[in-house]
Amino acid sequence: MTGAGRTRADGEPSGGRRVLVIGADSRLGASVVEALREQGRIRFVAGADGADASGSPAIARLIADTDPDTVVHLGLEPRPSRAGGRAAMKERNVIGTMQLLAAASKAPGLKRLVVKSSGAVYGCAPRDPALFAEDTPPHLPPTSGYGKDVAEAEGYVRGFARRRPDVAVSVLRFAPFAGPGVASPLLDYLTLPVVPTVLGYDPRLQFVHIDDAVRALVLAALGGHPGTYNVAGDGAMPLSQITRRLGRPTVPVLSFGAAFFGSLIRRAGIVDFTPDQVAMVRYGRVLDTARAKARLGWEPGFGTADALRAHAEAAGLKAVVPGWTKGY
Amino acid sequence: MADGPEAVADATADEAEAPEEAARTPERAPGGWEAKAAGAVAFLRRRVTGEYEVDEFGFDPDLNDNVLMGVLRPLYDKYFRVEVSGIENVPAEGGALIVANHSGTVPVDALMTQVALLDHHPAHRHLRMLAADLVFTLPFVGELSRKMGHTLACNPDAERLLRGGEVVAVFPEGFKGVGKPFSQRYRLQRFGRGGFVSAALRTGVPIIPVSIVGAEEIYPKIADLKPLARLIGLPYFPITPTFPLLGPLGLLPLPTKWHIAFGEPIPTTGYDASAADDPLLVFDLTDQVRETIQDTLYRLLLQRRSVFF
Numbered sequence: 001m002t003g004a005g006r007t008r009a010d011g012e013p014s015g016g017r018r019v020l021v022i023g024a025d026s027r028l029g030a031s032v033v034e035a036l037r038e039q040g041r042i043r044f045v046a047g048a049d050g051a052d053a054s055g056s057p058a059i060a061r062l063i064a065d066t067d068p069d070t071v072v073h074l075g076l077e078p079r080p081s082r083a084g085g086r087a088a089m090k091e092r093n094v095i096g097t098m099q100l101l102a103a104a105s106k107a108p109g110l111k112r113l114v115v116k117s118s119g120a121v122y123g124c125a126p127r128d129p130a131l132f133a134e135d136t137p138p139h140l141p142p143t144s145g146y147g148k149d150v151a152e153a154e155g156y157v158r159g160f161a162r163r164r165p166d167v168a169v170s171v172l173r174f175a176p177f178a179g180p181g182v183a184s185p186l187l188d189y190l191t192l193p194v195v196p197t198v199l200g201y202d203p204r205l206q207f208v209h210i211d212d213a214v215r216a217l218v219l220a221a222l223g224g225h226p227g228t229y230n231v232a233g234d235g236a237m238p239l240s241q242i243t244r245r246l247g248r249p250t251v252p253v254l255s256f257g258a259a260f261f262g263s264l265i266r267r268a269g270i271v272d273f274t275p276d277q278v279a280m281v282r283y284g285r286v287l288d289t290a291r292a293k294a295r296l297g298w299e300p301g302f303g304t305a306d307a308l309r310a311h312a313e314a315a316g317l318k319a320v321v322p323g324w325t326k327g328y
Numbered sequence: 329m330a331d332g333p334e335a336v337a338d339a340t341a342d343e344a345e346a347p348e349e350a351a352r353t354p355e356r357a358p359g360g361w362e363a364k365a366a367g368a369v370a371f372l373r374r375r376v377t378g379e380y381e382v383d384e385f386g387f388d389p390d391l392n393d394n395v396l397m398g399v400l401r402p403l404y405d406k407y408f409r410v411e412v413s414g415i416e417n418v419p420a421e422g423g424a425l426i427v428a429n430h431s432g433t434v435p436v437d438a439l440m441t442q443v444a445l446l447d448h449h450p451a452h453r454h455l456r457m458l459a460a461d462l463v464f465t466l467p468f469v470g471e472l473s474r475k476m477g478h479t480l481a482c483n484p485d486a487e488r489l490l491r492g493g494e495v496v497a498v499f500p501e502g503f504k505g506v507g508k509p510f511s512q513r514y515r516l517q518r519f520g521r522g523g524f525v526s527a528a529l530r531t532g533v534p535i536i537p538v539s540i541v542g543a544e545e546i547y548p549k550i551a552d553l554k555p556l557a558r559l560i561g562l563p564y565f566p567i568t569p570t571f572p573l574l575g576p577l578g579l580l581p582l583p584t585k586w587h588i589a590f591g592e593p594i595p596t597t598g599y600d601a602s603a604a605d606d607p608l609l610v611f612d613l614t615d616q617v618r619e620t621i622q623d624t625l626y627r628l629l630l631q632r633r634s635v636f637f
Contacts, residue, residue: 201467204386235383236383236384238475
């Protein structure tokens with residue numbers, strides 16, 4: 001999907017659904033658009049690049065043109081390098097969301113809004129409960145990086161939900177993605193030839209398979225389930241176990257140097273981590289998905305370990321030290 | 329944690345504890361050293377390839393049962409010579425909440441209770457401890473604690489474990505108990521707000537009062553360097569007759585004789601759904617549990633011949 005192009009499925013009944021997907025240029029966005037097109041009862045799915053949809057006039061025009069009844073907002077970008085630097089990333093994530101919501105609040109036909117959020121809103125701290133439920137107050141809310149962007153964007157989404165009670169707003173907080181074709185800072189980090197870890201900490205990490213993420217978004221887009229939902233694969237794995245299964249040796253780094261080390265590998269362009277993501281590979285984060293299972297009717301096809309294995313297989317990942325492990 | 333050093337540490341610890349492990353699981357015993365070696369190799373292979381299961385709380389039963397408990401077992405069997413009574417009060421399956429007195433300056437009592445339940449309960453149950461948040465802020469300690477199946481002492485974690493049918497242990501006195509001066513030994517401190525009672529009420533699991541005798545004398549805390557404790561972020565800095573006077577030797581606990589008494593379960597079913605939010609009922613049950621533990625402690629102390637035998 002390129003540009004703000006849109007396609008109409010000819011011959012569909014005019015009463016079908018009109019879905020606009022913001023951020024359709026990403027791996028997730030492309031799959032969501034495809035999955036929506038395969039559904040019946042859909043008049044058209046319009047996709048817009050995250051970058052194209054930013055800027056107040058562009059997004060307003062797009063919404064006026066397409067008059068969608070459902071907007072799926074996948075525009076939150078976790079990687080500074082892809083957004084053109086941290087400042088541009090924040091602009092795109094926070095201001096971009098505000099502009100989208102401003103335009104959406106004037107769309108009379110809008111019935112549903114689905115927002116791709118992230119578990120990053122919970123931050124990570126040693127004093128948090130083992131699993132985050134949707135209403136768990138974070139012990140240390142994220143103060144920088146992607147987590148803060150997401151938390152701020154969610155705040156504006158809540159404001160929108162109050163102003164437009166007629167729109168069913170679903171916020172999906174995802175665990176990090178894994179699976180064929182997925183690229184993310186966390187996966188880049190885990191597939192480094194030697195994985196630096198924080199000495200004395202073994203965080204529990206969790207993944208969601210990209211196909212499961214797509215299904216959750218499609219369920220939310222078609223179903224109209226207002227609320228906030230955690231979406232993650234079942235189970236969690238300690239970092240040490242992940243690196244062993246992926247055949248990656250690790251090198252422990254002293255904890256007081258971890259932030260510095262994190263910024264070093266970020267600047268060197270090795271891994272595109274923001275500081276809150278460095279905190280994640282120290283303390284870890286696990287989401288409780290009971291609500292999504294009960295209310296969205298969503299069931300993950302892949303657990304955390306399966307999602308990671310599927311990712312490693314699709315990426316053709318080989319153990320760094322031959323014979324070190326049998327691989328994933 | 330680097331794979332190499334940890335794997336080596338695992339290997340040595342495992343080999344050292346192999347006889348203990350074999351004694352606990354009789355089916356492995358007849359094989360002799362070959363079976364033990366094969367078991368150790370299989371364990372090592374699992375550790376290196378990551379082919380073991382860890383739950384959402386970070387509990388690693390493979391590491392816990394084969395290595396961590398193995399390290400504690402000599403302390404339990406030979407050093408403190410722990411005697412256990414009433415362990416049949418812990419159900420063979422399903423959730424239960426163990427509530428115990430806390431003492432000893434260093435919380436060894438919790439770990440010994442965990443060994444007791446794994447080795448001496450007919451169903452070899454894993455004990456899931458609720459630990460103070462300080463534990464999880466410390467490097468290594470927090471990591472090991474999670475691998476042993478412990479988690480943060482908070483109601484969401486407690487209720488999740490209890491609903492999952494686990495045996496959960498809580499020490500409501502917290503640092504007030506474990507860090508109390510020697511003169512206060514066997515006197516239960518305040519029992520908090522009764523959060524553990526509401527967790528048991530909400531999940532309908534029995535509360536099992538546990539009284540631990542012997543742990544209170546392992547490190548007799550005769551003074552507390554409060555300013556130093558504040559400086560390094562600890563709740564207290566203990567002075568014992570041997571620490572810091574004898575240096576590292578002072579870290580050795582006194583070899584007291586222990587008795588862990590599991591009491592009659594207190595059922596929490598039969599209350600209505602709002603019971604967990606009824607402060608009067610919660611305080612009543614909290615007091616009942618506290619008095620049961622205190623009475624049992626006094627009774628066991630009367631029966632005790634000596635601190636060390």
